[in-house]
Amino acid sequence: MPELPEVETIRRDLEPLVAGRRITGVEVDPATIHLLAGAPIETLRANLVGRTVTAIGRRGKYLMFSLDDGRVFVVHLRMTGRLVWRPHDAPAEQFQRAVIELDNGYDLRWADLRKFGTWRLHESVAEVVGKLGPEPIDDSLTLKEFRARLANRTAPVKAVLLDQRRFAGLGNIYVDEALYEARIRPDTPARKVSPAATKRLFASSRSVLERGIENRGASFKDYVDGQGEKGSQHMHVQVFRRTGKPCYRCGSTIQRTVVGGRATHFCPRCQPKARVKAAPVG
Numbered sequence: 001m002p003e004l005p006e007v008e009t010i011r012r013d014l015e016p017l018v019a020g021r022r023i024t025g026v027e028v029d030p031a032t033i034h035l036l037a038g039a040p041i042e043t044l045r046a047n048l049v050g051r052t053v054t055a056i057g058r059r060g061k062y063l064m065f066s067l068d069d070g071r072v073f074v075v076h077l078r079m080t081g082r083l084v085w086r087p088h089d090a091p092a093e094q095f096q097r098a099v100i101e102l103d104n105g106y107d108l109r110w111a112d113l114r115k116f117g118t119w120r121l122h123e124s125v126a127e128v129v130g131k132l133g134p135e136p137i138d139d140s141l142t143l144k145e146f147r148a149r150l151a152n153r154t155a156p157v158k159a160v161l162l163d164q165r166r167f168a169g170l171g172n173i174y175v176d177e178a179l180y181e182a183r184i185r186p187d188t189p190a191r192k193v194s195p196a197a198t199k200r201l202f203a204s205s206r207s208v209l210e211r212g213i214e215n216r217g218a219s220f221k222d223y224v225d226g227q228g229e230k231g232s233q234h235m236h237v238q239v240f241r242r243t244g245k246p247c248y249r250c251g252s253t254i255q256r257t258v259v260g261g262r263a264t265h266f267c268p269r270c271q272p273k274a275r276v277k278a279a280p281v282g
């Protein structure tokens with residue numbers, strides 16, 4: 001599933017191509033029912049056609065197209081959504097479900113194997129992202145606030161990091177990588193993570209996302225960038241989907257478990273169980 005680095009790569013690819021372009025047509029395969037959440041295609045078309053895209057932003061995993069009437073067209077790729085730039089006469093993408101036509105002979109093509117992706121029109125950005133937590137790559141996120149967002153949580157630290165209301169943009173891949181880098185066992189209750197480990201996690205949750213962006217995202221399966229090309233971050237992961245392979249740091253066998261309902265990968269030696277205080281004797 002695309003996470004912050006993948007969505008940011010698409011944003012950076014598409015913004016210089018799409019900003020300033022006017023939308024001239026919108027087509028949606030009527031079988032793609034989740035895409036518009038049941039809203040009629042005619043309504044979306046009436047709202048988009050004739051509008052100019054002024055900028056493309058991103059918050060968490062949401063891609064946000066600002067329109068010249070002040071509204072914002074919001075795309076979420078969910079599991080297998082793809083948004084690619086193609087000449088209008090190019091052949092259809094595999095699993096193509098929708099097309100946004102632009103005034104210069106190019107399209108934004110929407111392909112989605114699993115059909116969980118969403119397109120929504122909002123009056124303002126705040127409507128979309130008001131509930132999202134800060135992003136680990138945001139310079140304004142301090143260690144103090146990072147700590148506060150983990151504190152007093154009995155849930156596994158991995159589950160807290162995945163909760164988009166606490167931290168936006170992290171998903172299964174980058175959380176496993178960040179916890180490995182910080183040497184924290186993913187199932188450790190968040191409130192049991194030591195101050196020193198929290199500081200390491202603050203740094204690693206940022207660095208794994210930054211590296212993911214540098215490598216243009218991770219293409220384990222479906223993700224492609226705004227030109228339809230794969231990223232390379234999947235070739236640089238330390239633990240994610242490396243079950244049974246040796247840890248690059250210590251040689252131990254990477255293990256797989258389930259935390260918060262999600263497949264989880266860790267090194268049993270580099271990420272030891274949190275020490276539990278011995279019960280008082282007598």
Ligand SMILES: [Zn+2]
Nearest residue numbers: 247250267270
């Ligand atoms: Zn190790």
